[in-house]
Amino acid sequence: MNTKILKIGLLALISLFFNDAIFAQTAKEIAYKVYNRKTPDSGQSDMTMTLINKKGKERVRSLHQFFIDEGDTEKKIMFFKSPADVKNTSFMNWTYDDTSEDDDQWLFLPALKKVKRISNSSKDNEFMGSDFTYEDMERRSPEKDNHKLLREETLNGDDCWVMEVTPKEEEQYSKKIGWISKEKEIPVKVEFYDEDGDLLKVLNIQDFEHIDGYWIATKQLMENVQKNHKTTIELTHLKINIGLQSSKFTQRAMQKGL
Amino acid sequence: MKYLFLFIFSISFFIGTAQENEESNKIEFNGFVRNYMGVFTQSPNDFSIFQNTVNLEIKQQNDKIGFYANPYLYHYANKPIEWRLREMYVDFFTNKMDIRIGKQQIIWGQADGVFITDIVTPKDLSEFLLRDFNEIRTGINAVKANYYFNDENSLELVWIPQFTSTKPPGPGSNWYFTLPFPVKPTFHLEKKNIPLRLENGEFFARYSLNNSWIDLQLMGGYTWDDDPALHMMRTKDTMTGVLKIDITPEHHRMALFGGSFSTDVAGFILRGESAYYLDKYFQNPFVKEAVVQKDYLNYVVGLDKTIGDWRLSAQFIQKRILDYDEDIFFNEVENLATLLVSKSMFREKLRVEWFTYFGITHIDAFSRLRAFYMPYDQVSIEMGTNLFVNSEFDLKPGDVPGLFGRYDKNDMIYTRVKYSF
Structure with missing residues (x-):
């Protein structure tokens, strides 16, 4: 009897282990599918960021951005267009596939008339006072997280995998729950949980464009449910695979402006 | 100058109207209007400044050609309006x-708040270092060419046909400072200005390397010394025995070379900058004409770090006169440090900043604590203090106090309200 119970228990444990292992494998595969999905080699767009406070008052920042993927390095350059006091300021960021290598960043302030290399902003810093952190706007390697497939469900007409993502090391979010569109292979909704495990922010992709075979989120809403303020980011005049050269991503280009 | 403004406006308006449908060729008008009020904290609490500013920037640019003009106006409560073209x-x-x-x-250069290789453009120091740095710098007529060998390497050449010297605070200003003389000297200014001649031009060259690892610049210049040497003649009246001092300020030719760099080290930005001046003139009251020529070194090392919403920056600066003579009027070595602490709050609506110069040699300081509040986009309200600290209370007659300690009585509070458009 005891042996039988032991065998059944062992089988149950093994099946549980394999079941989890299979799901974990699937979750990891999904994460890699999202991470390695086909992305444009280069592109540009206008970006309008609207900060909305709890009284509904809006502040708008607009900029024009260019990006290029050079294989092992992604380069981005942003030219601020408004508000007026930051107009013609430019910011350049180089991100490396080698996760051990920190980003390089430069800032050009027209009043100072020189480009300054700046210290890498903490990834959990707010981007331009918005509800997005620098990390929220970056591609994140699946190697940094553990992944768990929670369920599959339909959200706003999209068949989605619902995944729980927890960082392997302590970071700004204790976990994230993401709804990954099976068709578009990008998250259409993400819940961010703070260090205490409470819901902090919710990201909803409100609009997509399908350009040259790429699905691109063109309108995002990030809502901080604890502080009750939110931010929208909208991309317009989007052009991709336009054959940008690396010379567009230099200090010369930062100073020359748009 | 009024006609210059009208001309710029007319031309800009015409081109702007003609090409308003072409985004890339559109004339851009930007600028700001600002009120700036400052009060000395010491009784009787005079206004240190009461200034209204209009600053206009007009720009048009395409892939091949561009145009930029920056006219501005300073209106003071007690002085004529200044119209200028920066x-x-x-x-x-x-x-x-x-x-x-x-x-x-x-x-x-790479330094903040100090000028090491940043000597191409002269400065307007009529309000000491209180103006924003783009307002401290004076525009100069020049031809500048940048040649880009590739994305990383470039060479910059500058020719300045006409020498313009830095503008010091004038007599009557709260920032006016003069060397101590035993009797009131007579100044002869016939050599003060450099004639506008082809041979009197200034030349600068800079090589730059910019890549992911380092930003490096190497520079050299054949210029005029911004600080005029005070050639001094002492005579005694044979009848009365009264000492007479005649001073002829004169700018001299000078060559210098230097460099600067900036790189990321373990999350810190490490910066350095150095300039070596050949045969710069210094005052020595015990030699003929009271001037000697010495080589001179000026360098800075700095570290920057961003931690969350905090921005931290520190610099150490040293000026050293080489082959020093004991009687030279200035110290052989002058050490200075700067510290910047800045924090943004409330989704960048409020920024608090503390920037301090510490004179290590003279134990004096100039400390700026200020807050920028942005209630709306385009509007900035700045409130701050400028504090000068002097610890050299036992100065003897003839001693020169430190650069900051000499303004010990000029502590002030101020507001600046700025609308950008």
């Missing part, structure tokens, strides 16, 4: 080269 130039762009011709500010 910059006005034309840019030509080619695949490998950019050329800029006209009145322009040329800013070099």
Whole structure:
């Protein structure tokens, strides 16, 4: 009897282990599918960021951005267009596939008339006072997280995998729950949980464009449910695979402006 | 100057109207209007400044050519209106080269708040270091050419046909400072200005390397010393025995070379900058004409770090006169440090900043604590203090206090309200 119970228990444990292992494998595969999905080699767009406070008052920042993927390095350059006091300021960021290598960043302030290399902003810093952190706007390697497939469900007409993502090391979010569109292979909704495990922010992709075979989120809403303020980011005049050269991503280009 | 404004406006309006449908060729008008009020904290609490400013920037640019003008107006409560032109130039762009011709500010170096290799553009120090740095710098007529060998390497050449010296605070200003003389000297200014001649031009060159690992610049210049040497003649009246001092300020030719760098080290930005001056003139009251020539070194090392919403920056600066004579009026070594602490709050609506110069040699300081509140986009309300600290209370007659300690009585509070458009 005891042996039988032991065998059944062992089988149950093994099946549980394999079941989890299979799901974990699937979750990891999904994460890699999202991470390695086909992305444009280069592109540009206008970006309008609207900060909305709890009284509904809006502040708008607009900029024009260019990006290029050079294989092992992604380069981005942003030219601020408004508000007026930051107009013609430019910011350049180089991100490396080698996760051990920190980003390089430069800032050009027209009043100072020189480009300054700046210290890498903490990834959990707010981007331009918005509800997005620098990390929220970056591609994140699946190697940094553990992944768990929670369920599959339909959200706003999209068949989605619902995944729980927890960082392997302590970071700004204790976990994230993401709804990954099976068709578009990008998250259409993400819940961010703070260090205490409470819901902090919710990201909803409100609009997509399908350009040259790429699905691109063109309108995002990030809502901080604890502080009750939110931010929208909208991309317009989007052009991709336009054959940008690396010379567009230099200090010369930062100073020359748009 | 009024006609210059009208001309710029007319031309800009015409071109702007003609090309308003072409985004890339559109004339851009930007600028700001600002009120700036400052009060000395010491009784009787005089206004240190009461200034209204209009600053206009007009720009048009395409892939091949560009135009920029920066006229501005300072209106003071007790002085005539100042209309000036900070910059006005034309840019030509080619695949490998950019050329800029006209009145322009040329800013070099990696240091903040100190001028090491950043000596191409002279300064307007009529309000000491209190103006924003783009307002401290005076535009100069120059031709600047940048040649780009590739994305990383470039060479910059500058020719300045006409020498312009830094403008010191004038007599009557709260920032006026003069060397102590035993009797009131007579100044002879016939050699003060450098004639506008081809041979009197200034030349600068800079090589730059910019890549993911380092930003490096190497520079050299054949220029005029911004600080005039005070050639002094002492005579005694044979009848009365009264000492007479005649001083002839004169700018001298000077060569210098230097460099600067900036790189990321373990999340810190490490910066350095150095300039070596050959045969710079210094005052020595015990030699003929009271001037001697010495080589001179000026360098800075700095570290920057961003931690969350905090921005931290520290610099150490040293000036050293080489082959020093004991009687030279200035110290052989002058050490200075700066510290910046800045924090943004409330989704960047409020920024608090503390920037301090510490004079290590003289134990004096200039400390700026200020807050910027942005209630709306385009509006900035700045409130701050400028505090000068002097610990050299036992100065003897003839001793020169430190650069900051000499303004010990000029502590002030101020507000600046600025609307950008």
